[in-house]
Amino acid sequence: GDSVTQMEGPVTLSEEAFLTINCTYTATGYPSLFWYVQYPGEGLQLLLKATKADDKGSNKGFEATYRKETTSFHLEKGSVQVSDSAVYFCALSDGLGGSQGNLIFGKGTKLSVKP
Amino acid sequence: DTEVTQTPKHLVMGMTNKKSLKCEQHMGHRAMYWYKQKAKKPPELMFVYSYEKLSINESVPSRFSPECPNSSLLNLHLHALQPEDSALYLCASSQFDGPSTDTQYFGPGTRLTVL
Numbered sequence: 001g002d003s004v005t006q007m008e009g010p011v012t013l014s015e016e017a018f019l020t021i022n023c024t025y026t027a028t029g030y031p032s033l034f035w036y037v038q039y040p041g042e043g044l045q046l047l048l049k050a051t052k053a054d055d056k057g058s059n060k061g062f063e064a065t066y067r068k069e070t071t072s073f074h075l076e077k078g079s080v081q082v083s084d085s086a087v088y089f090c091a092l093s094d095g096l097g098g099s100q101g102n103l104i105f106g107k108g109t110k111l112s113v114k115p
Numbered sequence: 116d117t118e119v120t121q122t123p124k125h126l127v128m129g130m131t132n133k134k135s136l137k138c139e140q141h142m143g144h145r146a147m148y149w150y151k152q153k154a155k156k157p158p159e160l161m162f163v164y165s166y167e168k169l170s171i172n173e174s175v176p177s178r179f180s181p182e183c184p185n186s187s188l189l190n191l192h193l194h195a196l197q198p199e200d201s202a203l204y205l206c207a208s209s210q211f212d213g214p215s216t217d218t219q220y221f222g223p224g225t226r227l228t229v230l
Contacts, residue, residue: 032216043121043205044158044221051216089157093217102171103219105157 002027006090006106013080013113021075021109023064023090031092033057033066033073034103038087047075047088080113087111118142119222121206127228130196136225138189138206146212147189148219149181150205158205164189165212196229203227 048057053068150158163171180192
Protein backbone atom coordinates (compact mmCIF):
# COMPACT_ATOMS: atom_id res chain seq x y z
CA GLY A 1 0.00 0.00 0.00
CA ASP A 2 0.87 3.65 -0.19
CA SER A 3 3.19 5.04 2.45
CA VAL A 4 5.18 8.11 3.45
CA THR A 5 8.54 8.03 5.19
CA GLN A 6 10.02 11.14 6.71
CA MET A 7 13.13 11.69 8.74
CA GLU A 8 12.85 11.06 12.43
CA GLY A 9 13.22 13.99 14.71
CA PRO A 10 13.66 15.93 16.71
CA VAL A 11 15.65 18.36 14.61
CA THR A 12 17.28 21.20 16.52
CA LEU A 13 18.70 24.19 14.65
CA SER A 14 19.96 27.64 15.45
CA GLU A 15 18.11 30.65 14.10
CA GLU A 16 19.01 31.46 10.46
CA ALA A 17 20.24 27.92 9.79
CA PHE A 18 19.27 26.00 6.66
CA LEU A 19 16.53 23.42 7.08
CA THR A 20 15.95 20.18 5.21
CA ILE A 21 13.37 17.60 6.25
CA ASN A 22 13.46 14.53 4.04
CA CYS A 23 10.30 12.88 2.81
CA THR A 24 9.98 9.91 0.46
CA TYR A 25 6.86 8.13 -0.65
CA THR A 26 5.53 4.94 -2.16
CA ALA A 27 2.39 5.15 -4.25
CA THR A 28 0.78 3.13 -7.01
CA GLY A 29 -0.95 6.03 -8.72
CA TYR A 30 -0.13 9.68 -9.34
CA PRO A 31 -0.36 11.21 -5.89
CA SER A 32 -0.49 14.77 -4.76
CA LEU A 33 2.00 15.64 -2.04
CA PHE A 34 1.54 17.94 0.92
CA TRP A 35 3.43 19.40 3.84
CA TYR A 36 1.37 20.27 6.90
CA VAL A 37 2.66 22.08 9.98
CA GLN A 38 1.32 21.72 13.51
CA TYR A 39 2.27 24.35 16.06
CA PRO A 40 2.09 23.39 19.74
CA GLY A 41 -1.48 22.93 20.93
CA GLU A 42 -2.98 23.60 17.51
CA GLY A 43 -4.45 21.76 14.53
CA LEU A 44 -2.73 21.11 11.21
CA GLN A 45 -2.14 23.91 8.75
CA LEU A 46 -1.40 23.34 5.09
CA LEU A 47 2.09 24.64 4.41
CA LEU A 48 2.45 23.77 0.73
CA LYS A 49 1.43 21.23 -1.88
CA ALA A 50 2.40 19.88 -5.29
CA THR A 51 0.12 17.93 -7.56
CA LYS A 52 2.39 16.63 -10.31
CA ALA A 53 5.99 15.76 -11.02
CA ASP A 54 8.46 18.65 -11.03
CA ASP A 55 5.96 20.99 -9.39
CA LYS A 56 7.44 23.18 -6.68
CA GLY A 57 5.27 24.17 -3.76
CA SER A 58 6.29 27.21 -1.74
CA ASN A 59 4.96 29.25 1.17
CA LYS A 60 6.43 31.42 3.95
CA GLY A 61 9.98 30.75 2.71
CA PHE A 62 9.50 26.98 2.67
CA GLU A 63 9.86 25.03 -0.57
CA ALA A 64 9.47 21.44 -1.73
CA THR A 65 9.80 19.94 -5.20
CA TYR A 66 7.88 16.86 -6.34
CA ARG A 67 10.58 14.48 -7.62
CA LYS A 68 9.00 11.46 -9.27
CA GLU A 69 12.34 9.89 -10.21
CA THR A 70 13.44 9.75 -6.57
CA THR A 71 9.88 9.58 -5.12
CA SER A 72 10.76 12.46 -2.82
CA PHE A 73 9.27 15.72 -1.57
CA HIS A 74 11.90 17.19 0.73
CA LEU A 75 11.03 20.35 2.67
CA GLU A 76 13.61 23.16 2.69
CA LYS A 77 13.95 26.63 4.12
CA GLY A 78 16.98 28.83 3.73
CA SER A 79 16.86 30.59 7.09
CA VAL A 80 14.70 29.28 9.93
CA GLN A 81 13.23 31.41 12.70
CA VAL A 82 12.26 30.55 16.25
CA SER A 83 8.63 30.86 15.15
CA ASP A 84 9.14 27.90 12.77
CA SER A 85 9.38 25.55 15.75
CA ALA A 86 6.62 23.00 15.17
CA VAL A 87 5.92 19.46 13.97
CA TYR A 88 5.99 19.00 10.21
CA PHE A 89 4.01 16.24 8.49
CA CYS A 90 4.57 15.04 4.95
CA ALA A 91 1.45 13.51 3.39
CA LEU A 92 0.15 12.13 0.13
CA SER A 93 -3.24 11.74 -1.46
CA ASP A 94 -3.38 9.19 -4.23
CA GLY A 95 -6.96 9.49 -5.41
CA LEU A 96 -7.34 5.74 -5.27
CA GLY A 97 -9.01 3.34 -2.91
CA GLY A 98 -12.19 3.51 -0.92
CA SER A 99 -11.96 7.20 -0.11
CA GLN A 100 -10.15 8.86 -2.90
CA GLY A 101 -9.25 11.92 -0.92
CA ASN A 102 -7.59 10.02 1.91
CA LEU A 103 -4.42 11.53 3.26
CA ILE A 104 -1.56 9.22 4.18
CA PHE A 105 0.75 10.87 6.69
CA GLY A 106 4.35 10.39 7.61
CA LYS A 107 5.16 10.12 11.31
CA GLY A 108 6.03 13.79 11.66
CA THR A 109 9.28 15.62 12.36
CA LYS A 110 9.59 17.94 15.32
CA LEU A 111 11.66 21.04 14.63
CA SER A 112 13.06 23.19 17.41
CA VAL A 113 14.80 26.44 16.52
CA LYS A 114 16.99 28.07 19.16
CA PRO A 115 17.70 31.81 19.25
CA ASP B 116 -11.21 32.04 3.80
CA THR B 117 -10.09 28.48 4.60
CA GLU B 118 -11.36 28.28 8.14
CA VAL B 119 -12.70 25.22 9.87
CA THR B 120 -13.95 25.85 13.39
CA GLN B 121 -14.31 23.32 16.20
CA THR B 122 -15.98 23.51 19.58
CA PRO B 123 -15.24 23.02 22.35
CA LYS B 124 -11.49 23.59 22.43
CA HIS B 125 -11.10 21.39 25.50
CA LEU B 126 -13.40 18.73 26.95
CA VAL B 127 -13.09 16.62 30.07
CA MET B 128 -15.62 13.85 30.52
CA GLY B 129 -16.23 10.79 32.63
CA MET B 130 -16.67 7.33 31.19
CA THR B 131 -20.44 7.45 31.72
CA ASN B 132 -20.98 10.88 30.17
CA LYS B 133 -22.46 11.74 26.79
CA LYS B 134 -20.94 14.68 24.97
CA SER B 135 -20.65 16.01 21.44
CA LEU B 136 -17.94 17.66 19.41
CA LYS B 137 -18.91 20.18 16.76
CA CYS B 138 -17.22 21.19 13.51
CA GLU B 139 -18.27 23.88 11.07
CA GLN B 140 -17.04 25.14 7.71
CA HIS B 141 -18.45 27.75 5.35
CA MET B 142 -16.26 27.12 2.34
CA GLY B 143 -18.90 25.16 0.46
CA HIS B 144 -16.90 21.97 0.86
CA ARG B 145 -18.80 18.72 0.31
CA ALA B 146 -16.44 16.37 2.12
CA MET B 147 -15.79 16.44 5.86
CA TYR B 148 -13.56 14.27 8.00
CA TRP B 149 -12.94 13.29 11.61
CA TYR B 150 -9.42 12.38 12.71
CA LYS B 151 -8.00 11.24 16.03
CA GLN B 152 -4.48 12.28 16.97
CA LYS B 153 -2.56 10.84 19.91
CA ALA B 154 0.48 12.63 21.28
CA LYS B 155 3.52 12.58 19.00
CA LYS B 156 1.64 10.66 16.30
CA PRO B 157 0.13 11.66 12.97
CA PRO B 158 -3.64 12.00 12.65
CA GLU B 159 -5.62 8.79 12.12
CA LEU B 160 -8.70 8.91 9.93
CA MET B 161 -11.96 7.95 11.68
CA PHE B 162 -14.84 8.97 9.40
CA VAL B 163 -15.45 10.58 6.03
CA TYR B 164 -18.68 12.26 4.95
CA SER B 165 -19.28 13.01 1.31
CA TYR B 166 -22.35 15.05 0.37
CA GLU B 167 -23.65 14.58 3.92
CA LYS B 168 -23.51 10.80 3.68
CA LEU B 169 -21.10 8.61 5.58
CA SER B 170 -18.69 7.16 3.05
CA ILE B 171 -15.90 5.81 5.23
CA ASN B 172 -15.90 4.40 8.76
CA GLU B 173 -12.41 3.20 9.61
CA SER B 174 -13.64 0.48 11.97
CA VAL B 175 -14.26 2.99 14.72
CA PRO B 176 -15.94 1.68 17.91
CA SER B 177 -19.64 2.44 18.21
CA ARG B 178 -19.06 4.67 21.23
CA PHE B 179 -18.13 7.27 18.60
CA SER B 180 -21.15 8.28 16.51
CA PRO B 181 -20.75 10.82 13.70
CA GLU B 182 -23.53 12.98 12.34
CA CYS B 183 -23.68 15.41 9.44
CA PRO B 184 -26.85 17.53 9.85
CA ASN B 185 -26.09 19.67 6.80
CA SER B 186 -23.30 20.47 4.41
CA SER B 187 -21.61 22.90 6.80
CA LEU B 188 -21.81 20.99 10.06
CA LEU B 189 -20.24 17.81 11.37
CA ASN B 190 -20.78 16.41 14.83
CA LEU B 191 -19.13 13.60 16.74
CA HIS B 192 -21.25 12.16 19.53
CA LEU B 193 -19.37 10.51 22.36
CA HIS B 194 -20.76 7.97 24.82
CA ALA B 195 -19.18 5.56 27.29
CA LEU B 196 -15.65 6.45 26.28
CA GLN B 197 -12.53 4.89 27.72
CA PRO B 198 -9.46 6.69 29.08
CA GLU B 199 -7.50 5.53 26.02
CA ASP B 200 -9.84 7.62 23.88
CA SER B 201 -8.20 10.73 25.28
CA ALA B 202 -6.67 12.53 22.29
CA LEU B 203 -6.88 15.55 20.02
CA TYR B 204 -9.87 15.22 17.70
CA LEU B 205 -9.44 17.04 14.43
CA CYS B 206 -12.05 17.93 11.87
CA ALA B 207 -11.15 18.64 8.26
CA SER B 208 -12.95 19.51 5.06
CA SER B 209 -12.19 19.44 1.35
CA GLN B 210 -14.04 20.51 -1.73
CA PHE B 211 -14.84 16.93 -2.70
CA ASP B 212 -13.96 13.44 -1.53
CA GLY B 213 -12.39 12.40 -4.75
CA PRO B 214 -9.55 14.04 -6.64
CA SER B 215 -6.11 13.54 -5.19
CA THR B 216 -5.39 17.20 -5.93
CA ASP B 217 -7.99 18.33 -3.43
CA THR B 218 -6.67 19.90 -0.22
CA GLN B 219 -7.95 19.07 3.23
CA TYR B 220 -8.22 22.03 5.60
CA PHE B 221 -8.07 21.26 9.29
CA GLY B 222 -9.67 22.83 12.30
CA PRO B 223 -7.80 23.61 15.53
CA GLY B 224 -9.04 20.46 17.21
CA THR B 225 -10.77 19.50 20.44
CA ARG B 226 -8.51 18.24 23.21
CA LEU B 227 -10.49 15.43 24.88
CA THR B 228 -9.64 13.95 28.26
CA VAL B 229 -11.60 10.93 29.50
CA LEU B 230 -11.36 10.30 33.23
